[in-house]
Every structure is written in structure tokens, then in C-alpha cells.
Amino acid sequence: MKVLIVDDNTKIMAIAEVHLKKEGLEVLCVEDGKSALESARQEKPDLILLDVDMPDMSGFEVCQILKDDAELVMIPVVFLTAADDNKSRVRGLDLGAVDYVTKPFDSFELRARVRAALRTKQLQDQLATMNLELEERVDQRTEEIKQLLEQKDAFVNQLSHDLKTPLTPLVALLPMVAERTEDVESKKMLDLIMNNVDYMRNLTERTLQLAQLNSPEVSLRVEKVDLASEIRNTIESLSSVFKENGIEIVNNTTTPLDIEADRMLIKELIHNLVSNTIKYTNGDGVVTFESFLKDDNVEISIKDTGIGMTIEQQKRIFEEFYKADDSRTDRSSTGLGLTICKRIVENHGGSIRAESQGSGHGTSVHFTLPIRQSEK
């Protein structure tokens, strides 16, 4: 290991040099602060033994410059101070020195203090190396996980595509068979089968959609979209369903609400959220739509007077395949609708949350979308 001694007193420097060479150390000697800094930059010593009292540039000044330099800050400094100079010792330590040796020094003490400082330096270096290795490993592992996730999405994508072909004869021909069947029992069985085929079809579509929303390769097709008119259109297209279910609609959104967004995805988002209010609001309910402009964002809230959610349900409602009613046998829900909503909103740089005062107290969903999409 390499030690740099800085002292304008060449006699003391020579003595120190002899002692440190006995320790098996490589020793460099300079007589002033300017040379010390040059030498520190070029030689990168493992320790600097620095005299406080020097003409031109004091040891403190040298130390200050060392500690302000990102490349040199890690080199430990041990000050050489006068025996009766407490103030200097304190100031030196405060400036970032690791230790001090008083002059005239005891050779064993000098060697021991240098050894101790070098041990600490060594440990520090080891720690820095380990840290670097660890960071590299984390990066590597993160990359691996990213690749695995991409593979997963590609697999899900492929699987959903591949399922569509064998689903076609089922979707297309089963209703034809059912129509020709006279037998009541067979009709019942066919209904059950068709119900499940429909569910499979939904699940396939939704899974594929989610995989595509997750894929970094599929980007938004951004255009100007009027959120208010999209909401109005969705409400109109579902008006008969609202009526059948005895649900009253209150639409307080202001118009227009132009944002930059992917129209197809926004339609999907609103349709999913509105369908949910129908599903979870039993007769004589009210669904209220509100809009708010906040800085560069539009917030939409959709509030229903339906069955509401428990705290547990509120926490998990956006998870993949989570069904709020906990019934895995519910064929009307894939458990992916709200996950898709969340992904759509997040892909636009927005956020979504669902709130409820508890079971039986209705639910409100709020989503925020930025008015402008940043160029990617």
C-alpha cells in the first residue's frame, strides 16, 4: 500500500519515511500542499500523512480540497500536529481527517496509527467493491426478471391467439345446434355449455387485452378525444339496460372535455366502469357522473348507490383475476375488467382509485387523465 507524506520539515519527513518503509509500505514524500494535491491525483495513495503547519498552503486547506473532490475524498488523511495544539486536532478531525499524530512523534505510535487507518481504508475499499458487485448483480437480476415478464406476456399473448381458433366452431356452431334441438333437457345442457364458452371467449379476449396493455411494444394511438361525449355515448348505448335495472343516471360532466388519448382504450375504460355500476347497483339506484379540471388533468368520478365494498375489497379491487364477490364461479365476470381499466389509465399517465363507505353504501370510482400526452 502507498502512503503520501506531506511536510515542509524534511528532517521529520525522512524519519517518518524510514518508519513507514519498515511497515512494508511504499512511501512518497512532498514538501508543500500544491505538490501534495498533484501527487494525490496522480498516485492515488491509500493514506496521506499531512502536516498542519506549512507555508503557502496549510494542511487544513489541503484537506479541505481533498474532501471536496469526489475522486480524492476516500483517501484517509492523518494529520501531523503540534503536541499542545488541541484546537488544530479538533479542526482536523472535523475537516474529515481520520486521525492525528502529535509531533515529535513516537515511532511505534505513528506506525500503529498508520496501520489502523490503512485497515479501515482497506475495509472501506472492500465494501465499495462489494457494493459495486451487488449493484451489478441487482441490475442483472432486474434485467432477467424483465425478460421473464416479457416472455410471460408473449406466452399469454400467443396462448390467447391460439385459443381463438378452436373457440370459433364452439361460438359459431353451438347456437345452431341449440336452435335445432327439441329436447328440453338437451337444451338445458347446451345452454350451460354455451354459457361457459362465452366465459372462455371473454376470458381469452380480456387476457389478450391485458397482455397487450402490458407490452412495451404496443403504444397508444393518441388523438383528440372528448371525454364528456364518450361518457354521454356510453350512457346512451346502455340506456335501456339502465332502465331495465331501475337505475337513474345523473350526468354532471361539463362539456367538452378534450384530452389527448387513445380513443379505443378510453371507450373501453368508460364502458367497463359504467357496466360495473350496472352490475353492482340493484334496483332504484342512482349513478352520478362528475368531472373536475385540475391543473393539467381531468378527473372523472362515477358514483353509484350500489352494494359498495369492504375495506379488503377496496384494497384488492384492481388486482388481476380478483372478484369482489369472491365467487370464482361467477361466469359474468372475468376478474380482469378493473385491472384493464387501471392499465389503460396508467398507460396514459393517469391514476385511478375506488372508494366506498363500506358494504351497502355504494362505490365511487375516480380516475384522472392528463390533458396532454408527452411526446415519447
Add this chain to the structure above:
Amino acid sequence: MNKEIMVVDDDPSIRSTVDIILKTSGYSICAVESGQGCLDRLREGFRGLILMDVMMPKMDGWDTIAAIEDEGLYKGNVICMLTAVHDPCPKLEKLTEYVMDYVRKPFTSEELLEVVTEYIEYVQ
């Protein structure tokens, strides 16, 4: 005039499904399993509505359309694609003008018939 329909799909169950639905509704239909088969029929003088799968081995739907155009066999026919894919493929850009519509798999018999009854009118 009795207008014909050709289904081009490498999957036999899709060919049968289309065949059953369309025959039940009184159309006459021929089914081929590859782009090559489709070209052969066109060379023999087929004129009508072509329902073409996109993903097929060797020659996919887009390659087939390009070949139809190359051989000057497009005139008088109408092409609709049968597809399981949502995203447009880069090959598609130059060829969309030859495609009237898309039927997405899995399709119901109503969805298929709707497309067929609409576009068979355009066959010359």
C-alpha cells in the same frame, strides 16, 4: 346469379365451421387449406367472395393477396380477412386496399353471415 364463396384457412375446423354456416344459409362454398390452393382456384376461374385466414404456414394471407394481385387475379373478387390478431401487421399497409373487412375469431354465425351478405354484393 349464384355467387360463390371461398374460405382459405389451414385449420380444418374453421373451414368446416364456415362451410356449415354458409351452406345452411344457401350459399355455395369451396374450402381450400392454403394460399396456393386459393391461387389455383382463381386460375381455374373462381369469381366471388374470398374469406382469407391471416396466419397460415408457408404463404400467409398477406402473401396470398400480394400473389393474387401480381397474377392479375384480383379483379371481380372481394376479400375479407379471418383473423385472430388485433394489431395491424407491417405487411398490411400496402395491401389494405384489397381488403373489404375483417371477421375476428372467434366469430358467431351471425357475425359471419352479416359480413358475407354485405360484401357478396360487391362481387362482379
